[in-house]
Amino acid sequence: MRIAIVSPAVHFRSGPARVTAALVERLCEHHQVSVFSHTIDGIDLSKIKYHRVPAVTRPKFLAYMTFLVSSTIILAVLSHLTKRGFDIIHSSGYCCAFPVDVVTSHFCEKEGLRLENSSVIEMPHIGIGQALKALDHRAYRRLAAFVEGLMFGHNSHKVCIAVSQSMKSEFIRHYGDVAEGVIVIPNGVDLKMFSPANRHVYRESLRRKYDIPSGELVLMFAGGDWERKGVHYLIEALALLSRLEVRLVIIGSGDEEFYGQLAELKQVRERVIFVSHSSNLSKYYAASDVFVLPTLYEPFGLVIVEAMASGLPVIASRVAGAADVIVDGVNGLLLREPSDVSEVAAKIELLLSNAELRKTMGGHARKTAGNLSWDHVATKVMDVYVGILAGRHPERPRGRVPGGLQQSVQGVAS
Secondary structure, eight states, rough: OOOEOOOOOEOSSSSSHHHHHHHHHHTTTTTTTEESSEOOOOGGGSSSSSEOOOOOOSSSHHHEEEEEHHHHHHHHHHHOOOOOOEEEEEESSOOOOOOSSSEESSSSSHHHHHHEEEEEEEOOOSSHHHHHHHHHHHHHHHHHHHHHHHSSSSTTOOEEESSSSHHHHHHHHHGGGGGGGGGGGGBOOOTTTTTTTTTHHHHHHHHHHHTTTTEEEEEEOOOSSSHTTHHHHHHHHHHHSOOOEEEEEESSSSSSHHHHHHHHTTTTTGEEEEEEEOHHHHHHHHHHHHEEESOOSSSSSSSHHHHTTOOOOEEETSGGGGGOOOOOOBBBBSSSOOHHHHHHHHHHHHHHHHHHHHHHHHHHHHHHHHTTTTHHHHHHHHHHHHHHHTOTTTTTTOOOTTTHHHHHHHHHHH
């Protein structure tokens, strides 16, 4: 099968780019895969055809706009010049205006816009730099929501994949019956990369790197969009803990100056460690004791299942898509209201005060993650491709697929 994958970035570090990389890595073993992206890393380029899409990287609005335009033009030109074209064109998000067959949506832009317009999610506005960043973010969100709306137009024939059931429900709430056909395929996790065995390899060395005594417990947060993902509430909860021998490691891209000042105000700055970037989160899961994500809105939350695969007990918001796999009190703890700092602190206290509970809950979390492999995700995506191709050929009896495709599906599953 000739497959084109369109994504602004493809790498194994974080977010949608990691999801795309995991899919490309598996599909290219059995199919001709062409990747259209601005940046790519960690993929064996000898196994794919790579087309670099020119785009600026910031500000966010222009980065999105330039990639949208460039990817559309490149695919249009190739479609005109190439006789065979592609069997499937699959876009990661709403990043290409060229007619594609499949869109994997990692975020309901209309829901994000609603939360921001209602001030449920607010970006800091202290200083000109933060004000400009907030303005850029709003412009990006409005444009992305507009493009998303076009995708759900009544005449659209694209197949949409959502990464959680809650995300599908959001699409239905915003777009009505046209979103009923959204297919839910949850994200997976690399069970070898994220494993409890990493604790024996990385735990002590990483804690020494940040001068964390062996007796102290470590809370971990990972992700971008700190306003949406609740870093504010996590820092405030840290200040409420009765136990002082606790460190909070915050990993990802965010306004470190603003949140550092908040930590100073709450008198916990010396207990907060900011890590702006990490290409190997597995080391940080290994060095931590509890993973916390008090997010206000999260379509899935890849870091949640990575922490679970690493054997960590997790505290996550009920609104997170990955909460679908969490049984409250068994393999994790769920927050009813992430903005309730007292609740966040109480959940943290419960785990910090009971080592046996942390161990048992982490063990159950690892077992749950064992059912979420990327091979399973790739098989589900291939099923979608096969269904699309079967539907394009009315003369082909329903249920049959082009020669060789069924064997390819089986090959991805094996």
